[in-house]
Amino acid sequence: MDTNSDSSYTTTKPADLCIIDDALKDAKCNEVTRGFFRTVTEANRVRKIEAIIKGFNQIMTASRGEVLCMVTTATKPDQKVLDQIKTILGGFVRKDQKVVMDVKVNPGLIGGMVVEVGDRYCDMSVATKIRRLSESLNAAV
Missing domain, CATH: 3.30.429 (Macrophage Migration Inhibitory Factor)
Structure with a gap:
């Protein structure tokens, strides 16, 4: 299993996904945003979300x-x-x-x-x- 050198890799519980999805629905986030957070959560990369968003913003700014x-x-x-x-x-x-x-x-x-x-x-x-x-x-x- 490739962990991208994240030594704290663990399996995400389905309950975690439900909690995050419910919170994003309550925040009125669209399906694309919820899908993004589900993917990040499933890959156990929530701690890296700030860096992911920063990188995305840099790409969009340049484009x-x-x-x-x-x-x-x-x-x-x-x-x-x-x-x-x-x-x-x-x-x-x-x-x-x-x-x-x-x-x-x-x-x-x-x-x-x-x-x-x-x-x-x-x-x-x-x-x-x-x-x-x-x-x-x-x-x-």
Whole structure:
């Protein structure tokens, strides 16, 4: 039996499937969604559902020509700043692709921002600049 290196593989009880199916019916999920969860449950991969859904979302995003751009700022930017960032990020993707921004706030950055576009990463935060300057000064002493 192939367990996909999941050492905790056990057989799913029919009662488990009924509980999950009833919960999904109560949540008014369609048959495709219920079938998906039944399949995942039968394969005993419920603990991996978050990774499965994340992978599916990545595939769907790519198929729509969207490029996810993660933008982390020290404070919440207003809409004008977000529009400017989106315009600039549009220069890093192909013309047939659409920038989709996921904006997060991390006060630990102090100022500036961190941007991730695909496999590109740019840390323009004040915290990183301070850390690098401090490391540089400590190395010189």
